[in-house]
Amino acid sequence: MKYNWKNRVSANKNSSPGSACSYKQASRPSDAFKFLLCADLTLRHHRRNSNFKMSPPSENFYTCWRARLGPTNLLHDENDLPTERLLQAVWLHQRLKRDQLRTADGKNVRVFHPGFASTEGGPDFYGAVIQIGDDPPRSGDVEIDLRASGWHAHGHDRNPNFQNVLLHVVWDDARPVARALPLLSLSRVLDAPLSELGLWLESESPGSFPRNLRGKCCTALSGLDDTQLAGLLREVASVRFQNKTAHFRTRARHVGWERSLWEGLFRALGYKHNAWPMQNLAELHPRWACGADSVFDWQARLLGVSGLLPLELSRAQPAQDGYLRRIWDRWWRERDEFHDCILPRAAWKFHGLRPANHPQRRLALAAHWLAAGDTIQQLERWCATDLPDARLLDSLRQILEVRRDEFWSGHWTLRSARSSKTLPLLGGARVTDLAVNAVLPWLWTRVVEGKNQKLQRVLERRYFAWPPAQENSVLRLARQRLLGPGRNHLCRSAAVQQGLMQIARDFCGRANALCEPCRFTELASAWRMQAATQPPPLRTGCS
Numbered sequence: 001m002k003y004n005w006k007n008r009v010s011a012n013k014n015s016s017p018g019s020a021c022s023y024k025q026a027s028r029p030s031d032a033f034k035f036l037l038c039a040d041l042t043l044r045h046h047r048r049n050s051n052f053k054m055s056p057p058s059e060n061f062y063t064c065w066r067a068r069l070g071p072t073n074l075l076h077d078e079n080d081l082p083t084e085r086l087l088q089a090v091w092l093h094q095r096l097k098r099d100q101l102r103t104a105d106g107k108n109v110r111v112f113h114p115g116f117a118s119t120e121g122g123p124d125f126y127g128a129v130i131q132i133g134d135d136p137p138r139s140g141d142v143e144i145d146l147r148a149s150g151w152h153a154h155g156h157d158r159n160p161n162f163q164n165v166l167l168h169v170v171w172d173d174a175r176p177v178a179r180a181l182p183l184l185s186l187s188r189v190l191d192a193p194l195s196e197l198g199l200w201l202e203s204e205s206p207g208s209f210p211r212n213l214r215g216k217c218c219t220a221l222s223g224l225d226d227t228q229l230a231g232l233l234r235e236v237a238s239v240r241f242q243n244k245t246a247h248f249r250t251r252a253r254h255v256g257w258e259r260s261l262w263e264g265l266f267r268a269l270g271y272k273h274n275a276w277p278m279q280n281l282a283e284l285h286p287r288w289a290c291g292a293d294s295v296f297d298w299q300a301r302l303l304g305v306s307g308l309l310p311l312e313l314s315r316a317q318p319a320q321d322g323y324l325r326r327i328w329d330r331w332w333r334e335r336d337e338f339h340d341c342i343l344p345r346a347a348w349k350f351h352g353l354r355p356a357n358h359p360q361r362r363l364a365l366a367a368h369w370l371a372a373g374d375t376i377q378q379l380e381r382w383c384a385t386d387l388p389d390a391r392l393l394d395s396l397r398q399i400l401e402v403r404r405d406e407f408w409s410g411h412w413t414l415r416s417a418r419s420s421k422t423l424p425l426l427g428g429a430r431v432t433d434l435a436v437n438a439v440l441p442w443l444w445t446r447v448v449e450g451k452n453q454k455l456q457r458v459l460e461r462r463y464f465a466w467p468p469a470q471e472n473s474v475l476r477l478a479r480q481r482l483l484g485p486g487r488n489h490l491c492r493s494a495a496v497q498q499g500l501m502q503i504a505r506d507f508c509g510r511a512n513a514l515c516e517p518c519r520f521t522e523l524a525s526a527w528r529m530q531a532a533t534q535p536p537p538l539r540t541g542c543s
């Protein structure tokens with residue numbers, strides 16, 4: 001018998017109520033899986049003798065153990081509720097009866113776009129496009145909780161990051177607890193039993209980006225071959241590099257070369273959460289740049305001026321308190337002198353920040369560079385040294401990294417307990433951030449101003465040859481939306497990553513999740529036409 005859907009349905013109807021093939025009985029993961037395996041998927045004739053013995057599916061060792069111990073069991077909590085992770089996957093992939101979605105007060109819900117999963121705290125999804133009742137479709141955030149009471153219990157009602165939530169999605173049927181916040185319950189609108197969704201979650205890798213959430217430009221970009229696409233991304237990367245160099249040129253005109261570099265380095269140390277307070281601190285460089293000698297002096301000054309020193313000792317951790325007490329003793333003596341520079345603590349963001357990226361730690365690192373006294377000269381020598389591409393990252397890391405710090409090699413922050421491992425103050429990923437955001441554009445601007453074309457080419461080559469940075473959430477989303485799967489090999493350079501981030505900023509950042517009114521697809525098609533009629537450029541420099 002040839003397999004077709006009708007045969008499967010009729011076979012299923014005719015099966016006895018107790019049969020393992022009955023869909024109704026497929027309430028446990030193992031049963032749901034058996035149903036799939038029981039379908040007659042092969043031609044009956046042409047049986048071959050085989051030396052391999054296949055266990056019937058119901059006795060398959062792995063299936064049984066997977067159902068007992070495997071990941072699907074982790075999809076329920078102790079009250080047999082689905083986990084939030086499963087609900088998030090259901091929402092992202094819209095495994096819902098989408099024409100039956102209604103808020104708790106009976107309004108229809110149309111989901112034009114579920115939004116993008118947030119990895120950095122705040123609501124679970126941002127940028128969703130949703131229509132509720134007769135209101136026009138709106139763009140906003142979606143928060144997912146098991147219970148409606150989670151809104152207050154998790155403090156979302158007091159958290160300003162949740163102000164843009166337009167739909168609270170929950171599992172149960174409770175009434176909304178936040179006044180005027182529409183509530184959607186999923187328990188009755190799943191498109192498949194929970195057990196089946198659990199299996200799907202683990203087998204189909206729903207953490208992957210759903211095809212229908214890719215950007216409109218993805219199809220046009222998939223029409224470019226690797227050379228054409230890489231060429232386009234390198235052009236965009238050049239534009240991004242040029243933007244950075246223009247900024248350094250302007251700042252150098254106003255504050256001089258040295259200060260413009262410190263501003264760039266500090267900004268890069270702030271990463272995306274704290275770039276502004278770091279920049280602010282660097283702009284005050286002339287005020288705080290004299291009179292400190294040792295690394296410890298610099299750390300006390302930077303931590304003091306930043307406003308990041310805890311006001312009280314913990315009294316429970318003598319190791320931390322000893323260092324903090326000495327820092328305070330040092331800072332206390334000069335605090336009045338710098339009182340006009342001290343940043344308010346509210347200027348810093350700590351939410352969603354990994355300890356390795358804590359600004360206290362970044363300032364402790366900057367103190368080493370300031371104490372060395374010749375960091376800028378070392379960078380200039382690095383620029384003029386002949387280096388193979390494979391040594392770029394390590395050679396810069398040797399200049400910027402710190403071998404050992406009395407306190408910070410053992411603590412993530414001023415408050416954290418001593419680690420048994422040695423904690424690096426600077427990792428390879430941050431070296432790349434510093435290179436593409438500060439060191440390379442600053443050096444390039446200098447050599448261009450000095451009309452040194454040879455070094456200009458050297459620095460351009462280094463930019464395009466620099467190994468990739470650690471992927472962040474912006475980059476990951478841009479890669480998934482623009483390129484889809486199967487083209488990750490093109491992202492093996494920091495410059496291509498920079499190109500993707502620039503497109504995300506120029507186009508995705510000005511469009512909604514449905515890509516309205518983005519015109520990047522036109523640009524990609526025009527690039528394809530041009531690439532088909534012109535030979536690839538010989539030089540891919542930045543100027």
Ligand code: SF4
Pocket residue numbers: 214215216217218481482503504507508509511514515516518519520521
């Ligand atoms: S907004 Fe534009 S660039 Fe971004 S994914 Fe959509 S079509 Fe592509």
